[in-house]
Amino acid sequence: MLEIVLFLKQLSIVNKFILLKKLKLTSCLILILAPILLLAQNATINGVILDQYNQPIEAVNIKGENFGTQTNSNGFFSLKIPANTDVTIIFSHVSHKNIEATFNLKKGEILEFNPVMKVDAVQISTVVINSKKRKDVEGIVTIEPKVLLKIPGAQAGVENLLKTLPGVSSNNELSTQYSVRGGNYDENLVYVNGIEVYRPFLIRSGQQEGLSFVNSDLVSNIEFSAGGFQAKYGDKLSSVLDITYKKPTDFGVSANLSLLGGSLAVETASTDNKFSGIIGLRYRDNSLLVDAKETETNFNPTFADLQSYFSYRVSDKLELSFLGNASLNKYDYIPLTRQTNFGTLDNPLALIVQYQGQEKDNYKTLFGALSAAYKVNQDLDLALVTSTYHTTEEEYFDILAQYALGEVNGNIGDENFGEVEFAEGIGSQLNHGRNDLDALISTIEAKGLYTKNEHEVRFSVKYTNEDIRDRLVEWEVIDSAGFSINPPSSDAFNEQPYQPYEGPLEAFQNVRARNNTTINRLQAYVQWSKRSTLGEHDVWYNAGIRSHSWTVNDQATSTSVSQSVFSPRAQFAIKPNWDKDMLFRISSGLYYQPPFYRELRDRNGNVQANVKAQKSFHLVIGNDYSFSLWDRPFKLTSEAYYKKLTDVNPYTLENVRIRYRANNNAEAFAYGLDLRLNGEFVPGTESWFSFGYLKTEENINNRGYIARPTDQRLKFAALFQDYVPNIPSMKMYLNLVYNTGLPGGSPSYADPYVYQNRLPDYKRADVGLQFVLVDKNKQFNSGWKKHFKDLSLGFEIFNVFNVQNSITNTWVRDVYSKRQYAIPNYLTPRVFNIRTTMRF
Template sequence: MRKILLSLLPLLVCLGSASSILAQKHTISGYIKDATDGEVLIGANVFDLKSSGGSSSNTFGFYSLTLPEDSISIVYSYVGYQPQTVRLLLTQDTLINIELSESALLDEIVISAAEAEKIQEVTQMSTISVPIEQVKNLPAFLGEVDVLKTLQLLPGVQSGNEGTSGLYVRGGGPDQNLILLDGVPVYNASHLFGFFSVFNADAINNVQLIKGGFPARYGGRLSSVIDISMKEGNMKEFHGEGSLGLVAGKLTLEGPIVKDKSSFIISGRRTWIDVLARPLIRSQTDGEETVGYYFYDLNAKVNHKFSDRDRLYLSAYLGDDRFYARTNYTNSFGGVELEDRSDSGLQWGNITSALRWNHMFTPKLFSNTTLTYSRYRFDISNEYRNETLGDSANQKLVDSGFAKYLSGIEDFAAKIDFDYLPSPNHYVRFGVNAIHHTFRPGALNVRYDDDFSEDALDTLLGSQQTEAMEFAAYVEDDIELSRRLKVNIGLHASAFRVNGELYTSLQPRIAGRYLLNEQLSLKASYVQMAQFIHLLTNSGIGLPTDLWVPATDRVRPQTAQQWALGGAYNWRSGYEISLEGYYKDMRNLIEYREGADFINVNQDWQDKVAVGDGRSYGAELLIQKKKGRTTGWLGYTLSWTDRQFDDLNFGERFPYKYDRRHDLGIAVVHEWRKNIDVSATWVYGSGNAITMPTAIYSGRGDSFFGNNIYDYGERNSYRMRAFHRLDASITFRKKTRWGERAWVLGVYNAYSRRNPFYLYLDESSNPSRESQFRQVSLFPIIPSISYRFNF
């Protein structure tokens, strides 16, 4: 790693040398925030009207702009906020902290030079930022606002099964998405077996999706980066918001600890499915059985501003899904009393935490130092105890047992990132990080004790935990070579040490845009990516059996290359249009072999998987409207995705399960009246590829009925029906003396389309009737109602 940093030093020196020749130039720097609550504005635009030089705020709201000594007019702007202009005579480095106020009527604001950076001017391609308010205004399944389901409406992102929150980006698997919550990886982002995500929209400030052209600062995954920033807490005054829906309730509280110095935010969400169902279950089982399921999330964050140069943050997330089934039966006969008790459970969840220190070394150099901890755990347990009591008080026999299957991954990490802005033509980022991984890819703990015999058992079966270290260093520069040509060039270097083996990777990244005119640009990118961890997951319907495992000498690190070419057009300053084509090549992917079982702990996981390659290519169209009473987007994807494994499908290429030729998503939000909003989404997707038997042979053998033998054709050679669905909602808002309340009426699957969830073979017991494939659908039309409030 030291050699890597030394090799990057000359590049950093060259990139930074521009600052030494900027005679009679000074730097304006500071933070851009919301005037109402003090939340930072990420990606806000800073523009000098005279020189046409500009910059933007980073993840922490920090900006820096170096200009010649002169009278200047700086315009600060952000979508949805009133622009603000600052005029001054620049004679020295100046610190200016700006607070912007929200706009009431965006259509009436026309400041052409002061608008936020337009899509055709941005170097980075394949990147989309989704405003949280827009996420909250779109229709939600059972009234639960979901960030990941909103991302599914975007081109290049597919949803997997009907109703689930899984993400399959440009042909990649779920393990190839780097999902960051305040910079900390989240290894499993699903609740309720995938129907909801773990992200509470009330606690989120910003969401950014990157599908390609990855900047060098990101690494460790192949397909996408979903960068989610939590709110920091209101610096001005105490506030709260929440909602009550059909399946869950949530509450968020935030406010200053010391006004304009420190703040906090805490946000919680819990389902009450188990509470609502408990009386019904007890009435049917005479109180002898208790069955339930629930999930919860808890987000918390505090931050303190020590000075204009230093700020400290502490944030955490805790979430769990829990299913439980408990029984307690007591019977008496012949003077003997029997008591049977059992307790079964299924639990999975995440913990993430981050301690950050922001420091401004100079007006041009900003740093962020972070210590993080994250853990994902998946457990299945079953415990029973049977007691037999005889006539004598001393006559007691006990039969008990316990079994627990557990798996997970745990990380401790440290990193430091620098933003260096020597001039308006350069935005340099560089940094290093290290992660200590602990993998627990599946173990079964079994205990058994029986008073009826002398047999007893207490053992641990399965894979032992593995520890590994991952290192990375990067440097990138966003360079404006001319008014028309802008390039982002970088290098990401990474290394992974496990079981005495060291794997290294150098990943060049380059992206550029060329302005054909003021409204239209061409863009292109090339990236290499490496991923040192794998995810073993069942492709069928089932439990969230995510087993994270490291690269080994038998299962090498995953790698990918991606090329992209496209154009961006700003039409009438109100519509953003982008068209992109891409090709992605992936190596060292893994899938379970036919018949492999994740819970068979006596077999090494490496013996259960096949290793192969994949590719994905296609085109994506996005038309987006961000301003006015009607906002939304249309996204269309035409794509092909396949896999090739020597040990599967006779070595021939086969379609990936989520290979979809056509994928279309439309989202619209309209302000019908001042206090009434209506919204709708419509999605269409080609059917998933599945493997089905093509012939059935009856084997007689020793069984009276015989055993059927199934002949399967090529892997994933059958297509389920296409799915499409319309969701709609209407929101009624009203100001109250204590704040604002809103009633949200929604409908999921408005025309009750019977979309396929999975298919099965129905074999009739009547020999004269042919077997048939039957479709299982989950959700017909589902109405919902929720109540939202803030104060």
């Protein structure tokens, strides 16, 4: 035991990494329990076996190679099988024909399989049931969760992985937000175990975000659709991320530690498999990344959360589950100095900034969801889901920035090369903010699934109440060489020092609002699916319709506005009976996005209750081509898409903060092509290469089409896994992303029809190297390693090529020359990180 504790101490960066000290007691308990942990990696099959008259069959023998069980008096059975391998199971009964089926399930996956046994008919032939293949016809990308814990990234997690997919774009590694096929961050649905989750409202920059809601340690399944999704998903315009948390079958513990934070997850299950639970604790510290930026700061962040998912099978028909989350994000930021070099080789310049003041942000979130699933009979499943999301957010800042423009020594070989030799005073900028928000969102949903023969019908009714209280106080004062600069909207332009200014002084920006808004929503959907054949070809149909009615009550203006929309959607897929493994699919529909609170608030902070739902027509045509190369499986996925948007609510994008006009005065379009090639480029590991082309433009007030803020034309990404040939335990992981520049280089107050500047292209490569000490192929029966199922040590290099990517421009004005300078705000440079992963 002493050797183990010493080993763990060596893994920690003791003085730097405070989290490990907090977890030391927990780690000791884990080590005491480790010898009794099971090594099995299982999946579970549950179901009810009925006869042809829908009566349960008792004492059906269910047998695999060296395991088996029987159905009870209600025909129910539960069987654990080895995961990630083909397992053939025979269902037999003395008075019925045998059924034989082959399963290949992921670790921890729970599959419901309900065969019907007949006495006088030929039964099901051998069928391979693979969870990943079932989603191909729906145009859904399925990703192995184990990849989440391996791929390097400044924001490691599900979102980091999504950014390597075609059609998904981001130019900010500090943020978990992403845009899909021309949409913005607010247009993406995120579900965890079928429950919609939300992100904080007031986040302005990526370094404030902290933790994503999705805990990678708890994930068992990841599904993602970039458009043309089914009616069962909600009302957003762009994408769906559908996450499923684990239902453990055994006791286990996992931990991940790095200089950016750590996580601990504990999972367990009862011996009768009726109860299962998993708890995850995470802590993150962005200091490593923020300290590497060009702004010298005192930075004291605290990002932590606790999540849990419990399920209990009360009977063969009833199962209860609970999903909970409590998070605390504290962001204390005191900027000190900054120097940004820019310009050309002939005229190198630098911006020098001295700061005073600080920013204090506090985001507290509580989330809980309780669901009950009831199996009425072989054909009908019902569920009732209730959830509550509560967030309290505070954003307080007073920061004075005094800046000067300097001339940089550009003489190569000079001992003062790169230093500022002369600085000219430009001005100062004072930013003040006192923003408070309290949001309570409660939902209740009843839904069901009816299956009969090859038909499947899903339906749901959902009620949501959103109660939001918001105080917004922000102002900014700018002066140049001691003279106050009026806002761009002011008619009285300040011509000082050449002409005296006698008008009243105005803040450059001044936003003050107090809102108390409630929104009541009633949503419903019904959709039908069927698998069939068309000649010798396999086909799949899906059609559905959603309805969404909502009422906005704004107490500030004593207004109440009610609206309703209907969203029909359809999908069709065909798998031809060809020698080549091809799958074709097409999906289309009308997609609405009824406004959330953020979309109702205009640039002055006031709520516009009459904002309509944005409307988008989707058409997606796709193809999957599966083939073998070097005797290994590969798949090429191609999708062409077109979106026509009306009643568009224009917005500006500053870092990750979206400011809407709260006016449906625009129309837009988006079209493009996405390609993804994935497969075993290296035996036993999945890698992929992605390419995307996008064009999206909008027409505001019939002034003509211009690029939207998310018009990222070209995208290339690669996620590659490899190992050192002579040292197979040394694994290499590469995360590569290239995006062309966004139209975000103009001042936020500028008329987009006058200024269409673009930021530079975004180029980034993250590399991780891990030495695997223990895994499923490398187990130990003695020594300190015997207590581990997995153990690896490694390091990561973020931004390997040290590319200076910029997220926005800071605009400073020289009152003497009347010129404005665009100063790039750079993201993180090259950063090194140490990381260890273990599982007991």
